[in-house]
Amino acid sequence: MIFRFWYFIRETFVSLWRNLSLTLAAILTVAISLALVGSSLLIREGADQATAQFQEGVEFIVFMNADALENQNEAIRKVLDTSPAIKEYVYVDKFAAYEEFRELFVDKPELVESVTPEIMPPSYRIVPSDPDADNVTELARQFSEQPGVKEVATATEAIRQIEDFSTRVSQALLLAAIVLVAVSAVLILNTVFTAISARKTEIEVMKLVGATNWFIRIPFMLEGTIHGLMGAGLAVPALFVVDSKVLAYFQESEAVPLFRGFAVPDGFVWNTSIWILVIGAAIGMIGSAFAVTRYLDV
């Protein structure tokens, strides 16, 4: 068994080396397509995080002072419950706000330690009946004048633009990525096909001396899988670059004046990386399995 293992490894790498130019082309295509898949996922997650408070129609948020009095809260609630301009709202108390804060900054424990639920401002996330920008601005102004209100954050035009932009960018990237993933699978198929053609005599001899089908197939399938994995391996560092440069650019952008930034937790980048590796291996396996069943009539 150990002997066979080394046989497969040797045969696979000999073949990879023989086909070097095609191998590199296949690996690079996989790398580019998976880097796009990953970037698309990162940007989508970043946008979700950045605009998390403004989902499901929430157009503005009234933040109360952490030490707001109960009657101040009641006054706000009364307006919210009775005003025809308000469709619905959600109250986020200081403990829920603290939980959200902790989740968002799970990678930055020193930041989490610096706050307590006591200092978190409770807030009302408000869905207005009419989401028109002028109407929202007017409502926000009215609420900001109420006693006990710390500030009112609106889903400004800039945020909506960021949202639209990130959705469009991530969709375009995903579309390009899907096309490229298909291209890489075909390229791997072709590379493996070339490897099979280059070893026609060898395969013929193997069949006639009684090598089993899997014994003949495995090195070729390993070859395709390695193409996919190596491509994915190159895509992973690219994801970290996208995270540290591109997303950081959004975070520092003046266009996002909100407390929460355009960031993804580190854990998300790692998770995405694992998925990228799995997808890479799968592309390689599928491409080479297709080549093997199609061109290796054992």
Add this chain to the structure above:
Amino acid sequence: MIRFETVTKTYKGEVVALREASAEIQRGEFVFLVGPSGSGKSTFIRLINREEVPDAGKILVAGKDVSSLSSWKVPYLRRNIGYVFQDYKLLPKKTVTENVAFALEVIGRPRPIIKRQVPAILELVGLSRKADRLPEELSGGEQQRISIARAFVNRPLILLADEPTGNLDPATSVGIMRLLDRINRSGTTVVMATHDRGIVDTMRRRVIELDRGMLVRDESRGVYE
């Protein structure tokens, strides 16, 4: 060892390669398959090691019906059957030793056994001193000896040879036939398709003649015609 029972094989439903052929070959026999090109000699050989499947009839090899053998068992059948090609089919980048060892490696034989069997078989075919050469450095006759060594290194019950002397001059062919004869005398059944009248007439072994897919002659100590 090999039994054909009214075997018919056609290609693409039209070209009849073999028509209701029946023959029985005993263990240890040496059989020449003769006949013009396209008479069905190659098909006869390819049916024995299940490179082809018959349309009708039954083929028994070492007691097993190979026509109904499930495909995953085919490799194990072939481990009992050596195969010698007209054009040798040696791997050009491997040395003589590596070419022969290859046949054992790919069926998962342990390395110590390979290390023992390969030099022994090279000794048998008389190529010990050229063990580290590449095929292109050797003559046609020597290359065919490697091919035979590769086919025989696993000590198969049957050795199939499709025109093994087809690319060789008469003097070299004699050497190859001596080698095949020696392998046959060790108990291996040999089935050889050939056009070489001189060889058949000299050896005086069993001759099966095919003509347009029909088995037209089967003589125990036959000549070419």
